[in-house]
Amino acid sequence: MKIPEIDLYLIAPEIIITAFGFLVLLLDVFLPKEERKGYLGIISLIGIVVAFLFTLPQMRSVKSGFEGMFISDGYALFFKITFLIIAFLTVLISIGYTQREGIAFGEYYALILFATLGMMLMAAGTHLIIIFLGLETMSISIYILAGMMREDKRSVEAALKYFLLGAFATGFLLYGIALIYGATGSFHLKDIASYIATKNLLRSPMLLMSLVFLTIGFGFKIASVPFHMWTPDVYEGAPTSITAFMATGVKAAGFSALIRVFFSALPAFRPDWTSIMWVICVATMTLGNIVAISQTNIKRMLAYSSIAHAGYILVAFVAGNDLGTSGILFYLMAYAFMNIGAFTVVILLGKKGEENTLISDYAGIGFKYPLLAASMTIFLLSMAGIPPLGGFMAKFYVFSAAVKSKFYWLAILGVLNSAVSVYYYLRVTVLMYFRESEREITGLQFAPASVIALILTVIGTLYMGIFPANVLSLAQRSIAGLM
Amino acid sequence: MAENIATIFQWLIFLGVAFTSIIASLLVITRKNTIHSALFLVLTFLCVAVLYLLLYSQFIAIIQVVVYAGAIVMLIVFVIMLLDLEQELRSGLKLFYSKVIGGLLAVLFLFGIIYSVVAKSPTGKMGSYTPDKVSANVKAVGEMLFTQYLFPFEIVSVLLVAAIVGAVILSKKRT
Numbered sequence: 031m032k033i034p035e036i037d038l039y040l041i042a043p044e045i046i047i048t049a050f051g052f053l054v055l056l057l058d059v060f061l062p063k064e065e066r067k068g069y070l071g072i073i074s075l076i077g078i079v080v081a082f083l084f085t086l087p088q089m090r091s092v093k094s095g096f097e098g099m100f101i102s103d104g105y106a107l108f109f110k111i112t113f114l115i116i117a118f119l120t121v122l123i124s125i126g127y128t129q130r131e132g133i134a135f136g137e138y139y140a141l142i143l144f145a146t147l148g149m150m151l152m153a154a155g156t157h158l159i160i161i162f163l164g165l166e167t168m169s170i171s172i173y174i175l176a177g178m179m180r181e182d183k184r185s186v187e188a189a190l191k192y193f194l195l196g197a198f199a200t201g202f203l204l205y206g207i208a209l210i211y212g213a214t215g216s217f218h219l220k221d222i223a224s225y226i227a228t229k230n231l232l233r234s235p236m237l238l239m240s241l242v243f244l245t246i247g248f249g250f251k252i253a254s255v256p257f258h259m260w261t262p263d264v265y266e267g268a269p270t271s272i273t274a275f276m277a278t279g280v281k282a283a284g285f286s287a288l289i290r291v292f293f294s295a296l297p298a299f300r301p302d303w304t305s306i307m308w309v310i311c312v313a314t315m316t317l318g319n320i321v322a323i324s325q326t327n328i329k330r331m332l333a334y335s336s337i338a339h340a341g342y343i344l345v346a347f348v349a350g351n352d353l354g355t356s357g358i359l360f361y362l363m364a365y366a367f368m369n370i371g372a373f374t375v376v377i378l379l380g381k382k383g384e385e386n387t388l389i390s391d392y393a394g395i396g397f398k399y400p401l402l403a404a405s406m407t408i409f410l411l412s413m414a415g416i417p418p419l420g421g422f423m424a425k426f427y428v429f430s431a432a433v434k435s436k437f438y439w440l441a442i443l444g445v446l447n448s449a450v451s452v453y454y455y456l457r458v459t460v461l462m463y464f465r466e467s468e469r470e471i472t473g474l475q476f477a478p479a480s481v482i483a484l485i486l487t488v489i490g491t492l493y494m495g496i497f498p499a500n501v502l503s504l505a506q507r508s509i510a511g512l513m
Numbered sequence: 514m515a516e517n518i519a520t521i522f523q524w525l526i527f528l529g530v531a532f533t534s535i536i537a538s539l540l541v542i543t544r545k546n547t548i549h550s551a552l553f554l555v556l557t558f559l560c561v562a563v564l565y566l567l568l569y570s571q572f573i574a575i576i577q578v579v580v581y582a583g584a585i586v587m588l589i590v591f592v593i594m595l596l597d598l599e600q601e602l603r604s605g606l607k608l609f610y611s612k613v614i615g616g617l618l619a620v621l622f623l624f625g626i627i628y629s630v631v632a633k634s635p636t637g638k639m640g641s642y643t644p645d646k647v648s649a650n651v652k653a654v655g656e657m658l659f660t661q662y663l664f665p666f667e668i669v670s671v672l673l674v675a676a677i678v679g680a681v682i683l684s685k686k687r688t
Contacts, residue, residue: 033660048671144674147671180687
């Protein structure tokens with residue numbers, strides 16, 4: 031019996047996140063008073079920062095461990111940093127929001143940390159079992175978080191819908207993994223690639239089926255058309271802080287696993303998946319943008335916009351070159367800032383029992399809450415892709431990657447879609463500044479933590495737009511060795 | 514002589530269990546009372562578990578009992594209790610189409626099995642029983658789980674904790 035080498039330093043960020051998750055769960059019992067539950071959020075924040083500090087020094091070298099199941103390369107670390115930033119911002123906006131809505135349980139923060147752990151494993155796993163377990167850890171935590179507001183029917187509906195459809199998608203993913211194992215006899219991504227190359231299994235029906243199933247499984251998590259049906263209802267019903275977490279974290283994690291599996295295990299099938307993804311990509315962009323126009327609820331609008339953004343990111347996935355992949359990393363980080371920022375504004379504009387999530391509620395807030403409206407404008411313009419904001423640079427890299435790989439039509443359709451999206455993003459801005467409010471929104475309480483999150487996201491969005499080179503060069507260094 | 518008796522004994526067990534499982538599975542689909550159907554389903558699963566044991570596959574046998582007879586039938590019974598199917602049946606639920614489709618599928622699967630057994634010889638080692646060599650498969654699985662697959666094993670523990678925490682938080686009384 032061979033005892034495997036256990037390198038705990040390699041998984042230090044994961045261990046810290048898990049440990050703090052349990053710590054929060056335990057402390058919850060000893061902090062009985064409702065008003066003291068804010069401390070749990072702060073402990074989670076400390077845990078995320080500590081994990082972040084352990085992630086950064088690992089940047090220096092590429093190390094693999096646990097029988098080659100886990101790798102700490104630039105790609106994994108870039109995603110881990112993205113996930114930790116997302117988790118940090120999510121916890122920040124949650125502190126005020128959960129107390130307002132009466133869901134400030136220790137379990138809430140613990141589940142956010144467990145979900146983050148799952149995401150980190152998805153990015154760092156080089157073994158299909160690890161990737162699958164990471165995905166499940168993330169998904170199960172999110173299903174529960176989506177249904178936290180038990181008294182709200184929409185929240186329960188969101189959790190149930192996401193759970194049932196998600197379980198179904200997981201089944202597809204697992205079936206795909208099983209078929210890959212059946213065809214190649216391995217779960218290791220590199221072994222799968224080399225086995226396919228040596229045995230020339232390009233027309234193996236088993237592997238082609240598994241390709242389809244993996245596309246469905248990951249396509250569900252990143253909310254691409256036609257696996258997007260759950261998105262608007264779940265995003266609308268879930269607690270807003272969790273919606274922000276889902277739209278950024280789950281999407282980023284889905285892409286991290288999708289890129290890792292397709293690029294390092296199934297590169298031989300590129301012609302096959304390029305043609306599938308091309309269609310999915312165009313459908314995702316177009317449907318997301320066109321349906322977003324007719325939405326009256328801001329959370330639903332942002333849900334459709336997040337579908338559209340998944341489409342833009344898929345443009346770079348189809349392009350499949352270095353610029354595209356680093357563009358995806360850049361895009362996901364920029365999207366994290368602007369999207370969490372937008373949801374923070376949505377949270378700040380609501381109060382207990384009165385969420386104010388109709389787009390018409392935004393009329394006139396430009397005069398009443400100028401800073402709130404200004405930051406919302408920054409986030410929306412960034413999502414629309416207007417310079418000098420992060421969203422513009424992200425789209426620029428993504429579309430130029432498509433041009434570089436000669437997918438001219440894809441780039442043209444992407445830019446056209448982006449033009450369509452300007453309409454519904456600007457509509458909110460116009461409402462905020464040029465329309466009198468029909469209904470007074472009063473008595474808003476701005477939780478300090480949420481305001482800090484708002485400031486951080488504004489800074490992040492501006493920074494990535496004005497100084498994109500720093501993050502982009504980091505992303506470019508990160509993907510070395512992946513392709 | 515002793516070996517002969519052992520073989521005959523195995524055959525007797527096989528025949529008994531096989532026929533019991535067929536009868537039980539017929540009862541599953543013919544009983545009007547859904548709870549009775551579920552209980553006969555447990556019997557079917559247990560019989561299949563014994564069949565696995567005869568094939569020296571202890572691990573699959575245990576999993577069959579724990580997962581199928583234990584967890585899955587529990588879920589089925591739970592859903593039956595929640596749904597109150599009796600009332601639906603009384604209100605005249607017509608199962609004609611599902612019977613036709615189900616029957617067609619069953620025949621299709623039967624042909625599939627016959628085809629794969631008769632026309633296309635199964636891969637792997639041939640013989641009436643799985644060799645005793647793999648009979649230590651529980652040990653083998655356990656060993657793999659705690660050495661090569663130690664890391665995934667640990668992740669599963671976090672996954673299960675998350676699920677349990679979720680079950681508690683979603684169902685416990687809130688003050």
